[in-house]
Amino acid sequence: xxxxxxxxxxxxxxxxxxxxxxxxxxxxxxxxxxxxxxxxxxxxxxxxxxxxxxxxxxxxxxxxxxxxxxxxxxxxxxxxxxxxxxxxxxxxxxxxxxxxxxxxxxxxxxxxxxxxxxxxxxxxxxxxxxxxxxxxxxxxxxxxxxxxxxxxxxxxxxxxxxxxxxxxxxxxxxxxxxxxxxxxxxxxxxxxxxxxxxxxxxxxxxxxxxxxxxxxxxxxxxxxxxxxxxxxxxxxxxxxxxxxxxxxxxxxxxxxxxxxxxxxxxxxxxxxxxxxxxxxxxxxxxxxxxxxxxxxxxxxxxxxxxxxxxxxxxxxxxxxxxxxxxxxxxxxxxxxxxxxxxxxxxxxxxxxxxxxxxxxxxxxxxxxxxxxxxxxxxxxxxxxxxxxxxxxxxxxxxxxxxxxxxxxxxxxxxxxxxxxxxx
Numbered sequence: 493x494x495x496x497x498x499x500x501x502x503x504x505x506x507x508x509x510x511x512x513x514x515x516x517x518x519x520x521x522x523x524x525x526x527x528x529x530x531x532x533x534x535x536x537x538x539x540x541x542x543x544x545x546x547x548x549x550x551x552x553x554x555x556x557x558x559x560x561x562x563x564x565x566x567x568x569x570x571x572x573x574x575x576x577x578x579x580x581x582x583x584x585x586x587x588x589x590x591x592x593x594x595x596x597x598x599x600x601x602x603x604x605x606x607x608x609x610x611x612x613x614x615x616x617x618x619x620x621x622x623x624x625x626x627x628x629x630x631x632x633x634x635x636x637x638x639x640x641x642x643x644x645x646x647x648x649x650x651x652x653x654x655x656x657x658x659x660x661x662x663x664x665x666x667x668x669x670x671x672x673x674x675x676x677x678x679x680x681x682x683x684x685x686x687x688x689x690x691x692x693x694x695x696x697x698x699x700x701x702x703x704x705x706x707x708x709x710x711x712x713x714x715x716x717x718x719x720x721x722x723x724x725x726x727x728x729x730x731x732x733x734x735x736x737x738x739x740x741x742x743x744x745x746x747x748x749x750x751x752x753x754x755x756x757x758x759x760x761x762x763x764x765x766x767x768x769x770x771x772x773x774x775x776x777x778x779x780x781x782x783x784x785x786x787x788x789x790x791x792x793x794x795x796x797x798x799x800x801x802x803x804x805x806x807x808x809x810x811x812x813x814x815x816x817x818x819x820x821x822x823x824x825x826x827x828x829x830x831x832x833x834x835x836x837x838x839x840x841x842x843x844x845x846x847x848x849x850x851x852x853x854x855x856x857x858x859x860x861x862x863x864x865x866x867x868x869x870x871x872x873x874x875x876x877x878x879x880x881x882x883x884x885x886x887x888x889x890x891x892x893x894x895x896x897x898x899x900x901x902x903x904x905x906x907x908x909x910x911x912x913x914x915x
Contacts, residue, residue, distance in 0.1 A: 532623035536590030539654035565668035575643025586629035587655035596889035691883035692874035703786030705824035708856030722771035821856035827867035
């Protein structure tokens with residue numbers, strides 16, 4: 493049965509240069525992809541500091557004879573492969589940064605890297621699978637380059653830094669790459685990306701039309717009251733009480749005003765700062781939190797109502813409030829027409845039963861900014877061995893994936909590029 497799926501998977505290009513030839517190329521590349529991944533895992537670098545990572549990527553791409561640009565959005569690498577025939581332009585993207593997490597796994601290629609992050613000593617770890625994404629796309633670049641004489645159009649490989657977000661005061665990530673023209677010269681017609689998941693079985697692909705990952709916003713509410721003695725509250729205006737009323741009110745925007753049968757939405761207050769001691773009602777309070785939405789209209793409504801509720805409630809209790817929003821990511825929004833066009837490719841590669849429709853997640857991904865400019869399709873790749881009883885959560889010291897899942901990522905992105913350009 494496994495042979496049958498492999499035979500079917502590349503039927504769309506087997507007539508051009510032979511399925512056996514392509515299968516051998518994939519067989520040959522798998523060990524290299526695993527080796528690259530282990531190198532990146534053992535040598536992770538934080539956002540906007542992926543200097544050695546970028547050097548390794550660029551060296552490989554240059555060895556393939558590609559047009560390579562480095563230093564894009566600080567440490568990004570972009571390579572262009574021109575097929576032997578004219579046509580459209582497809583972009584394939586991988587993120588390359590690690591996280592300030594100290595690894596707990598007992599692996600021979602475990603990260604031992606240490607650093608200082610926001611004045612805190614910490615380890616550095618690829619705790620979200622970006623090492624696998626980078627290695628997969630390097631493999632795809634090699635396979636496609638070997639078969640450039642069968643490509644109608646151009647492939648742009650985008651290795652993006654700072655997906656996890658730049659440090660405060662810095663610029664970076666997808667937004668900066670776009671600002672620097674990564675989707676131009678040549679102009680990209682569509683972009684594709686994947687994310688390995690530790691809780692999905694190896695050999696499976698998971699997708700959704702429309703919003704698949706949420707927009708991530710950081711909000712800050714500043715509440716102003718009037719300071720007074722804790723034993724004489726009538727002489728002041730309590731910003732802590734006002735904050736409690738605002739927090740309570742914000743939840744009704746989700747529970748009573750948001751049509752959750754269409755898409756999910758979340759408002760979370762994660763931090764409250766107020767006061768100096770037990771017997772003083774302070775002058776001010778600060779609330780910091782996040783908003784997660786999957787629909788642009790719902791996002792606009794929630795922002796409007798949060799502003800109205802915070803300011804009105806504060807005024808009702810004698811105080812004042814201001815609110816500001818900062819976008820961390822937009823909605824990762826899969827273009828419906830592009831999904832319809834490319835879904836047969838996913839099914840051809842992985843097998844129909846292994847391509848599964850999924851629900852949206854309230855996690856965020858700055859691939860979304862590319863999708864605001866050009867049609868994009870972002871999907872998930874299984875990284876947990878079937879039968880495993882426990883997934884290793886992303887962004888934790890125990891995060892782990894099964895490397896056998898990466899080859900499907902190489903095959904899928906390769907076939908996507910061929911099918912998008914040649915059909």
